[in-house]
Amino acid sequence: xTATTSSxxxxxxxxxxxxxxxxxxxxxxxxxxxxxxxxxxxLGGVFRVTEGLQKDFGEDRVIDTPLAExxxxxxxxxxxxxxxxxVIEIQFDGFVYPAFDHIVSQVAKMRARSLGAVTxxxxxxxxxxxxxxxxxxxxxSNEAYFTHTxxxxxxxxxxxxDAYWMIQQAIETDDxxxxxxxxxRYWDKGEVDTSAPQRGLYESRIVKEGSDLTLLAYGPMVKxxxxxxxxxxxxxxxxxxxxxxxxxxxxxxxxxxxxxxTGRVVIVHEAPTFGGLGGEIAARLTESCFYHxxxxxxxxxxYNVPYPPSRLEEDFLPDLxxxxxxxxxxxxx
Amino acid sequence: MSDTPxxxxxxxxxxxxxxxxxxATDPLAAINASPAVGDGGADMVQLxxxxxxxxxxxxxxxxxxxxxxxxLRGFYRDLVLIRRVxxxxxxxxxxxxxxxxxxxxxxxAAQVGAGRALRPQDYAFPSYREHGVAWCRGVDPMNLLxxxxxxxxxxxxxxxxxxxxxxxxxxxxxxxxxxxxxxxxRDGDVGTDDPDRDAAVISFFGDGATSQGDVxxxxxxxxxxxxxxxxxCQNNQWAISVPNEKQIPSPLYQRSSGFGFxxxxxxxxxxLAVYAVSKTALDHARSGxxxxxxxxxxxxxxxxxTSDDPTKYRVSAEVEVWKHRDPIERFKAWLVREGIANRxxxxxxxxxxxxxxxxxxxxxxxxEDPEPTAMFDHVYVEEHPLIEAEREQLRTYLASFEGSH
Numbered sequence: 212x213t214a215t216t217s218s219x220x221x222x223x224x225x226x227x228x229x230x231x232x233x234x235x236x237x238x239x240x241x242x243x244x245x246x247x248x249x250x251x252x253x254l255g256g257v258f259r260v261t262e263g264l265q266k267d268f269g270e271d272r273v274i275d276t277p278l279a280e281x282x283x284x285x286x287x288x289x290x291x292x293x294x295x296x297x298v299i300e301i302q303f304d305g306f307v308y309p310a311f312d313h314i315v316s317q318v319a320k321m322r323a324r325s326l327g328a329v330t331x332x333x334x335x336x337x338x339x340x341x342x343x344x345x346x347x348x349x350x351x352s353n354e355a356y357f358t359h360t361x362x363x364x365x366x367x368x369x370x371x372x373d374a375y376w377m378i379q380q381a382i383e384t385d386d387x388x389x390x391x392x393x394x395x396r397y398w399d400k401g402e403v404d405t406s407a408p409q410r411g412l413y414e415s416r417i418v419k420e421g422s423d424l425t426l427l428a429y430g431p432m433v434k435x436x437x438x439x440x441x442x443x444x445x446x447x448x449x450x451x452x453x454x455x456x457x458x459x460x461x462x463x464x465x466x467x468x469x470x471x472x473t474g475r476v477v478i479v480h481e482a483p484t485f486g487g488l489g490g491e492i493a494a495r496l497t498e499s500c501f502y503h504x505x506x507x508x509x510x511x512x513x514y515n516v517p518y519p520p521s522r523l524e525e526d527f528l529p530d531l532x533x534x535x536x537x538x539x540x541x542x543x544x
Numbered sequence: 545m546s547d548t549p550x551x552x553x554x555x556x557x558x559x560x561x562x563x564x565x566x567x568a569t570d571p572l573a574a575i576n577a578s579p580a581v582g583d584g585g586a587d588m589v590q591l592x593x594x595x596x597x598x599x600x601x602x603x604x605x606x607x608x609x610x611x612x613x614x615x616l617r618g619f620y621r622d623l624v625l626i627r628r629v630x631x632x633x634x635x636x637x638x639x640x641x642x643x644x645x646x647x648x649x650x651x652x653a654a655q656v657g658a659g660r661a662l663r664p665q666d667y668a669f670p671s672y673r674e675h676g677v678a679w680c681r682g683v684d685p686m687n688l689l690x691x692x693x694x695x696x697x698x699x700x701x702x703x704x705x706x707x708x709x710x711x712x713x714x715x716x717x718x719x720x721x722x723x724x725x726x727x728x729x730r731d732g733d734v735g736t737d738d739p740d741r742d743a744a745v746i747s748f749f750g751d752g753a754t755s756q757g758d759v760x761x762x763x764x765x766x767x768x769x770x771x772x773x774x775x776x777c778q779n780n781q782w783a784i785s786v787p788n789e790k791q792i793p794s795p796l797y798q799r800s801s802g803f804g805f806x807x808x809x810x811x812x813x814x815x816l817a818v819y820a821v822s823k824t825a826l827d828h829a830r831s832g833x834x835x836x837x838x839x840x841x842x843x844x845x846x847x848x849x850t851s852d853d854p855t856k857y858r859v860s861a862e863v864e865v866w867k868h869r870d871p872i873e874r875f876k877a878w879l880v881r882e883g884i885a886n887r888x889x890x891x892x893x894x895x896x897x898x899x900x901x902x903x904x905x906x907x908x909x910x911x912e913d914p915e916p917t918a919m920f921d922h923v924y925v926e927e928h929p930l931i932e933a934e935r936e937q938l939r940t941y942l943a944s945f946e947g948s949h
Contacts, residue, residue: 285718285719326699
């Protein structure tokens, strides 16, 4: 590849635009890819992630559905059974529950039920998390429901380049994928190399190398952890930050490697900690790295309450100070 | 909008939701007041009376007239054979060979009538009682028995016979069917006038399922998309122990009008009527005229499943009333009256049924449990590290017992 081509392949875009461009690329590549969701046509979705796609691909491929989440996922299953690859937009995290039965009882289990005869290559996109001052049901982090469900793959992008590539990789996957998008980071810009993906869909990424402690995060918390690591660095502490990217399966070999190097791990997610993904990661790392650990693996997460009214969300959500506070605790062992 | 004021006191033609019957000490009075012995009312399409008398019908007679004697005898054979498989499966459950069985007894005509109206390119989405439809699609009954024996969750390839896996979550398949029909539209396989290309979908569910959000959402999606799907509701009067009157606020066949497409009530124990109505609805769908809702008015003669005890919630006299409406007896009476079939034919079918039942029994007993690690085999298409690790974990654990007693 010439220098000219590779420079034109690097573009700056927001996470929202990254997903939009990724969807466009996937639709251009495979005529069986179609989008389904509420208000995704002319409006381009409430976050404008599908902006312009109906105009270019038509109403048969960018489908403004009736307002019924079970209906969207249920009919998408039928479309997938006839060879289509539907990409569903759930408008907000808290609105996925009406479709929960179809995701958990049908999408996740159809392949096992048919002894491998049927695959359902669906992607279910869910804008996730808080920090946008929204009303109830618009700020939840419900990934643990889906990581707990065998048959699903669950991924979460945290930057524009991953947004662009991971959505395409998810669409190409023959297994059903829950694709989380960090909604408060939709407008964060980043550089995207559109020539080729840098890594597989289920690989984690070391965002910042460090030697004293490992911060594990995904989605909106990657940025928070990176900021925490920068502050800690000024205080002479070297924190490694890993973006999980894939929540199911977990890239355990990479997480184990980092844990063995640093001996200390803090897991950060917006979701409430009890029964959350952090607990699962802590258990698995403890089983694999017991003699390498200098401190108990700790978690920073949402409190175990219903997501609070937005005036209180800053106290609920992990932030720079809470992450650093827990880092201090870990380092005090 | 109609200018006619709504008459809230007008009697409703509503066999599915009769006024609460008066509390009666006389059992016969209770039966007579029970909605579950209703005969379907005047709007119900019936081409054969329970006595096997042909009822003329200008709309549907040409469809019946086009059937050959061979096809008609084939219908009878289907009815008898699938009832025999069903009876054998119930017996196998009683003997501990199946974990549970959901009997179709009494619903044979509804299922075979609809099943035989399908073309190869059509697609059927069953609940878990559609053994008669499975039979018509050419699905080996052993596939059904495997599920109820617990050796798999279904396990057949639905694309082989265009017969989807049994769906146990009530009503979910109505949405899958609708989505499949929307895909047919996108493939352009509707309204081409090519009888080998135009395809329709049929979704089976029961009266209880009509309370589910999924079924109502399916009616919305089908209605707005004008999708080539037929909703085939077998109203067998009972959702386990709950009768129509507690489930269905207005007649089912009228419900589709609220979703913008036609509905029809058909005598579900009359195979000719079910075939004619289903064929009409499927043709309608294939030609691009959109969905139809069919309410097949029938009765679940047996228990909901082998785990159920219907004596706890319904009286035997009600079952007696429906015995006189048996789908096989009335069709047999008509075949005899018309001279389409004779004793030799009926004897042959009986012998074939006995043979089939023996084969089902033999093959059921021979069905082996899968290897324990088979549970890991089809969870994902692509390799998944957790699955691989746990498969190995179980294999190692099991191996640790080898040689020990």
